[in-house]
Amino acid sequence: MAELARDTLREMQLRMLRIRAFDERASKMVKRGHIPGTVHTSIGQEAQVVGATMALGTGDYMSGNHRSHGHPIGKGSPLGPLMAELVGKATGVCKGKGGSLHLADFAVGSLGESGIVGSSIPIANGAALSSKVLNNGKVALAFFGDGAANQGVLYESMNMAGVWALPMIFLCENNQYALSTPAHTVTSGIISERAAGFGMPGIKVEEGQDVLAVYDAVSAAVARARAGDGPTLVEVMTYRYNEHSEGLRLGTDYRNADEREAWLRKDPIVLFRQYLASQGFSEEELDGLQATALAEVDAAVAFSDASPYPDLSVAFDDLYTDKESAA
Amino acid sequence: MTVMSYLGAIGAAQREAMDADERVIIIGEDVEANVYGTTGGGKSRSDKGDFLQRYGKNRIRNTPISEEGIVGAAAGAAMTGLRPIVDLSYSSFLYMAMDQFVNQVAKNRYMFGGQASMPVVFRSAMFYGLNTGAHHSDRPYPMFMNVPGLKIIAPATPADAKGLLRSAVDSDDPVLSFEACLLWSTKEDVDENEFWVPLGVARTAREGTDVTVVAISSSVPEAVAAAEELAKEGVSVEVIDPRTLVPLDRNAILRSVAKTGRLIVAEPAHRTCGAAAEISALVAEEIFDSLKAPIIRVTAPDMQIPFSPSLEKQMYPTRATIAAAIRRVVDLPALQPVATAV
Numbered sequence: 008m009a010e011l012a013r014d015t016l017r018e019m020q021l022r023m024l025r026i027r028a029f030d031e032r033a034s035k036m037v038k039r040g041h042i043p044g045t046v047h048t049s050i051g052q053e054a055q056v057v058g059a060t061m062a063l064g065t066g067d068y069m070s071g072n073h074r075s076h077g078h079p080i081g082k083g084s085p086l087g088p089l090m091a092e093l094v095g096k097a098t099g100v101c102k103g104k105g106g107s108l109h110l111a112d113f114a115v116g117s118l119g120e121s122g123i124v125g126s127s128i129p130i131a132n133g134a135a136l137s138s139k140v141l142n143n144g145k146v147a148l149a150f151f152g153d154g155a156a157n158q159g160v161l162y163e164s165m166n167m168a169g170v171w172a173l174p175m176i177f178l179c180e181n182n183q184y185a186l187s188t189p190a191h192t193v194t195s196g197i198i199s200e201r202a203a204g205f206g207m208p209g210i211k212v213e214e215g216q217d218v219l220a221v222y223d224a225v226s227a228a229v230a231r232a233r234a235g236d237g238p239t240l241v242e243v244m245t246y247r248y249n250e251h252s253e254g255l256r257l258g259t260d261y262r263n264a265d266e267r268e269a270w271l272r273k274d275p276i277v278l279f280r281q282y283l284a285s286q287g288f289s290e291e292e293l294d295g296l297q298a299t300a301l302a303e304v305d306a307a308v309a310f311s312d313a314s315p316y317p318d319l320s321v322a323f324d325d326l327y328t329d330k331e332s333a334a
Numbered sequence: 335m336t337v338m339s340y341l342g343a344i345g346a347a348q349r350e351a352m353d354a355d356e357r358v359i360i361i362g363e364d365v366e367a368n369v370y371g372t373t374g375g376g377k378s379r380s381d382k383g384d385f386l387q388r389y390g391k392n393r394i395r396n397t398p399i400s401e402e403g404i405v406g407a408a409a410g411a412a413m414t415g416l417r418p419i420v421d422l423s424y425s426s427f428l429y430m431a432m433d434q435f436v437n438q439v440a441k442n443r444y445m446f447g448g449q450a451s452m453p454v455v456f457r458s459a460m461f462y463g464l465n466t467g468a469h470h471s472d473r474p475y476p477m478f479m480n481v482p483g484l485k486i487i488a489p490a491t492p493a494d495a496k497g498l499l500r501s502a503v504d505s506d507d508p509v510l511s512f513e514a515c516l517l518w519s520t521k522e523d524v525d526e527n528e529f530w531v532p533l534g535v536a537r538t539a540r541e542g543t544d545v546t547v548v549a550i551s552s553s554v555p556e557a558v559a560a561a562e563e564l565a566k567e568g569v570s571v572e573v574i575d576p577r578t579l580v581p582l583d584r585n586a587i588l589r590s591v592a593k594t595g596r597l598i599v600a601e602p603a604h605r606t607c608g609a610a611a612e613i614s615a616l617v618a619e620e621i622f623d624s625l626k627a628p629i630i631r632v633t634a635p636d637m638q639i640p641f642s643p644s645l646e647k648q649m650y651p652t653r654a655t656i657a658a659a660i661r662r663v664v665d666l667p668a669l670q671p672v673a674t675a676v
């Protein structure tokens with residue numbers, strides 16, 4: 008494992024805390040009706056998200072899915088415009104046009120989350136293609152779930168990335184369920200082993216609640232991509248704590264309590280806090296990170312609250328580059 | 335001016351676009367070998383593969399047969415600095431990539447509040463009328479007209495094929511180009527210098543005062559032929575070729591129909607929810623009072639394209655079926671019963 012600077016370690020914990028605090032607040036806001044519709048939280052999956060996003064540079068590209076807030080937060084997107092987007096405000100990162108499912112912050116290389124399972128994988132692949140053609144040294148990463156791992160477009164994309172040696176990372180967030188469906192009941196074989204069929208390395212991170220384990224695996228894939236050696240499939244084992252989406256109450260007990268308890272004992276933020284303490288971070292400093300994340304979320308909500316809703320006059324903006332083309 | 339075929343004009347536009355901007359790349363199945371005839375010489379398919387020699391494998395990219403992956407990758411590449419031209423060969427293959435067209439290509443600029451630029455062109459050939467059977471004979475542009483966020487061109491002449499493609503490549507919005515194979519060998523004088531035909535501007539293919547025929551793609555030359563025939567009987571027919579279906583040049587259509595008072599819309603697509611239906615509705619809503627006769631659509635019927643030449647030929651608008659429609663709206667007696675499936 009590479010020696011990481013203290014600043015990097017601190018930043019990892021801060022970003023995980025940000026995601027946790029943001030999503031806990033968003034969950035409450037959905038239940039109170041402050042956020043219209045629903046959201047899918049990354050609570051429990053923070054190590055998997057932050058380990059991957061911090062292995063990328065700010066200029067690198069990323070696409071995501073419906074479990075959508077952690078990705079841009081992990082990539083360094085400021086919380087205010089993200090929260091305003093969830094609420095549908097004009098100051099939202101997508102001007103209130105996208106909502107939770109379609110967060111994107113191009114300023115940090117976030118090319119967009121997707122409500123259609125699997126659909127954004129080729130978008131990152133295309134970003135990797137442009138890096139290759141323009142020879143600009145950037146890499147691209149696509150986040151997708153174990154459910155999306157059974158979409159055909161993933162394999163079309165892996166094949167293209169392989170044959171063109173694109174600087175691409177396919178990152179499977181295996182939280183073991185697609186909505187109510189256990190992955191093993193719909194998935195033949197091991198996801199990471201599918202990489203072999205495309206002549207690329209397939210890495211399985213069993214300790215997906217350990218942010219450093221994820222960071223190391225993805226960093227190796229990024230190094231490979233930047234060196235021109237092509238794509239990697241990384242499968243990270245993790246667990247979502249909340250229901251598939253906020254407000255959803257599935258009648259069936261599809262996840263058993265023992266399993267949940269076992270995963271809660273491996274909480275990524277608690278684990279990393281213990282690690283940081285062992286590395287000489289003081290309790291005060293670690294509490295401070297927690298307080299910072301909470302304060303940032305408070306400020307993001309205040310920013311959203313103070314922001315106007317978009318005016319109907321802008322409804323057609325950005326349908327096309329020119330307004331005349333809109334009917 | 336040089337004589338160019340429709341296909342040669344597309345090749346010329348691609349070459350100009352590749353020369354003008356390094357960010358333009360061509361990706362698609364079999365583009366390296368110039369199998370579909372637009373990545374070779376300027377005039378014909380004879381200079382096989384010379385795009386590959388000229389621009390290299392980095393910018394001329396053969397793809398696997400993976401339409402969904404190709405369309406999505408082109409979108410991602412467009413969002414990050416390239417200006418891809420995607421050759422999808424047959425228009426029927428667009429269905430393989432429907433999710434990418436509808437959910438990513440069309441929606442990303444809007445959903446992301448204008449952050450995504452989508453300068454990408456998807457070219458495909460409509461192979462109807464060539465006895466290729468139902469899987470290769472589609473004219474699917476109306477389906478895509480129903481997807482806000484896409485721009486759609488359907489050039490009917492070599493000059494328009496060249497000029498519209500240049501505008502499509504320069505557009506920061508995604509453009510789908512539907513090219514009728516029946517027009518591939520059409521030839522005319524085309525400016526060998528660069529020129530651009532703006533998107534959203536119709537062309538008056540023929541001026542007239544009694545009837546307006548709005549014709550699309552391969553129906554344009556048929557409409558012009560019908561107009562010439564009717565001119566002999568003293569009927570003055572105006573033929574409007576919208577060229578761009580999204581955005582549609584509504585004003586040009588409305589102006590013409592306001593003048594003539596009669597409208598025929600001819601297109602090779604299916605009848606239900608086709609471009610003809612949309613144009614008919616536009617005229618009925620906007621200038622109903624100017625109409626002296628009911629609007630007539632001359633389209634393909636709502637059915638699969640049969641293989642047998644004796645059946646397939648009857649399916650699309652011809653000069654005879656368009657002429658028959660014109661005769662009806664000006665109260666001329668029908669010449670003979672035309673076997674028209676409408």
Ligand SMILES: Cc1ncc(C[n+]2csc(CCOP(=O)(O)OP(=O)(O)O)c2C)c(N)n1
Pocket residue numbers: 073074122123124125151152153154155156180182184185186251
């Ligand atoms: C193409 C498509 N099919 C189905 C859905 C409905 N759906 C949304 S999320 C989801 C489960 C996805 O599971 P996974 O990919 O494992 O991601 P996770 O929610 O576990 O993070 C389903 C079935 C969808 N949005 N898109």
Ligand SMILES: [Mg+2]
Pocket residue numbers: 152153154180181182183184185186
């Ligand atoms: Mg899952």
